[in-house]
Amino acid sequence: MRTLLLAALLFLAPNCSRRSGAQEIPSQASPPPSAHAPVASVAGVTKAASETDGAKLHERYCALCHGKEAKGYAADNAPSLVSQRFLESATDAFIATAIRNGRPNTAMAAYGSSRGGPLDERQITALVRFYRSKGPAPLALPAPGPGDAAKGGKLYTQYCITCHAPPGQRGTAPQLHNPEFLASATPAFIRHAIVHGRPPTPMPPFGERLKAEEIDSIVAYVRALATLPGAAPADAKVPDNLALVINPKGGKPSFKLRDERYVSAEQVKKALDAKQRMVIVDARSPADWLLFHIPGSVPIPYYDTEKLEKLPNDGTWVVAYCACPHHASGEVVDALRKRNYRHTAVLDEGILFWKDKGYPLAGSAATPAPSAAPAPSVKHP
Numbered sequence: 006m007r008t009l010l011l012a013a014l015l016f017l018a019p020n021c022s023r024r025s026g027a028q029e030i031p032s033q034a035s036p037p038p039s040a041h042a043p044v045a046s047v048a049g050v051t052k053a054a055s056e057t058d059g060a061k062l063h064e065r066y067c068a069l070c071h072g073k074e075a076k077g078y079a080a081d082n083a084p085s086l087v088s089q090r091f092l093e094s095a096t097d098a099f100i101a102t103a104i105r106n107g108r109p110n111t112a113m114a115a116y117g118s119s120r121g122g123p124l125d126e127r128q129i130t131a132l133v134r135f136y137r138s139k140g141p142a143p144l145a146l147p148a149p150g151p152g153d154a155a156k157g158g159k160l161y162t163q164y165c166i167t168c169h170a171p172p173g174q175r176g177t178a179p180q181l182h183n184p185e186f187l188a189s190a191t192p193a194f195i196r197h198a199i200v201h202g203r204p205p206t207p208m209p210p211f212g213e214r215l216k217a218e219e220i221d222s223i224v225a226y227v228r229a230l231a232t233l234p235g236a237a238p239a240d241a242k243v244p245d246n247l248a249l250v251i252n253p254k255g256g257k258p259s260f261k262l263r264d265e266r267y268v269s270a271e272q273v274k275k276a277l278d279a280k281q282r283m284v285i286v287d288a289r290s291p292a293d294w295l296l297f298h299i300p301g302s303v304p305i306p307y308y309d310t311e312k313l314e315k316l317p318n319d320g321t322w323v324v325a326y327c328a329c330p331h332h333a334s335g336e337v338v339d340a341l342r343k344r345n346y347r348h349t350a351v352l353d354e355g356i357l358f359w360k361d362k363g364y365p366l367a368g369s370a371a372t373p374a375p376s377a378a379p380a381p382s383v384k385h386p
């Protein structure tokens with residue numbers, strides 16, 4: 006009874022899809038349905054069967070960046086979710102919060118349905134169980150001493166900045182100034198990572214290199230970092246009547262692609278300014294679209310590519326972007342090309358570059374709060 010009810014609910018949900026796993030290749034034989042065909046159909050039923058299977062959920066939504074085995078670094082320097090040092094310091098609540106709320110302004114989107122993402126709480130719990138099954142339970146961690154944040158700042162510049170970047174900027178390692186990170190990472194969690202590192206990842210242990218007071222000071226500094234604009238308001242939803250085509254009456258852009266695949270942000274910005282006709286697909290979790298997106302873009306995430314069949318296949322340019330900057334958008338472009346869309350491209354530098362350039366954005370966090378740190382100058386690899 007409960008399963009049936011759930012299946013019915015999923016059937017109605019806007020993010021519902023016909024795919025039950027990432028490994029399924031969408032059928033190419035059938036002609037694309039008409040522009041406004043419902044995308045739900047029998048979907049809910051297949052999804053209900055696998056919805057609490059953490060391994061399947063991981064494969065569909067997370068493997069793209071965190072890797073098939075969840076060891077990280079498949080794309081975007083996504084961290085390992087299964088290293089011993091991570092699992093012994095991260096509580097289930099910490100992991101669940103990261104999945105639900107994401108890390109705004111990074112490639113890690115919010116996936117919780119409370120933030121407009123695809124996953125309900127049962128699915129988030131299933132994912133947490135899946136990662137937990139690959140390593141130890143959380144330990145009771147010793148809390149650091151008070152420390153001196155000013156001293157910690159100097160040590161941070163000396164030892165950490167090469168990977169974690171200055172506050173407000175993006176480096177190759179997770180953002181320690183991220184508001185969602187700071188909202189859930191305790192001083193003890195931060196200290197544990199610094200003392201022991203995260204072997205076998207690039208995060209080195211500092212327990213032998215730095216004195217205990219120095220580490221306490223760095224923790225005090227990290228905890229005190231000013232925060233950037235936060236998340237989309239809870240329960241925000243993508244409107245269901247979004248127009249698919251931008252400037253339907255406009256002329257055709259003449260994009261020049263790099264490697265027959267990538268279009269520069271500058272060309273897309275120019276085409277928008279010139280009111281030219283195109284479709285822009287946001288390939289991230291819809292929760293991140295709610296936060297900020299290119300005006301006129303439609304959210305069709307990398308894990309829901311069947312929804313691309315709604316797009317006109319009449320030669321209109323379709324540009325896909327993500328934060329990565331190429332992975333999620335690349336999946337969308339591959340799926341379009343499989344369906345014989347002729348003019349498709351990946352936005353080369355991605356949305357974070359677009360944002361850093363000050364190009365137009367829409368969404369709840371489109372305009373940075375006055376307290377925001379200066380615009381990043383480090384380019385994402």
Ligand code: HEC
Nearest residue numbers: 077084085164165168178179195198199203206207208223
């Ligand atoms: C050589 C690059 C490098 C240096 C130097 C480095 N880190 Fe890291 N750090 C990383 C990476 C990569 C991760 C993510 C590891 C993983 O996959 O779990 C990380 C993770 C962390 C985490 C955990 C963050 C999270 O979201 O779980 C903390 C805290 C941290 N580092 C603090 C520091 C501090 C403080 C310093 C300086 C004393 C430092 N790191 C120096 C690369 C580095």
Ligand code: HEC
Nearest residue numbers: 066067069070081083100103104108111112113116179180
């Ligand atoms: C587009 C790439 C991408 C996808 C897809 C993605 N992540 Fe992440 N994830 C990241 C990055 C990058 C970070 C580090 C963010 C930062 O800089 O702070 C991260 C961080 C995390 C963290 C925090 C780890 C820590 O040490 O603090 C968790 C937990 C996590 N992701 C789980 C997931 C789960 C579960 C999914 C699937 C539902 C997922 N991610 C999908 C890129 C991704």
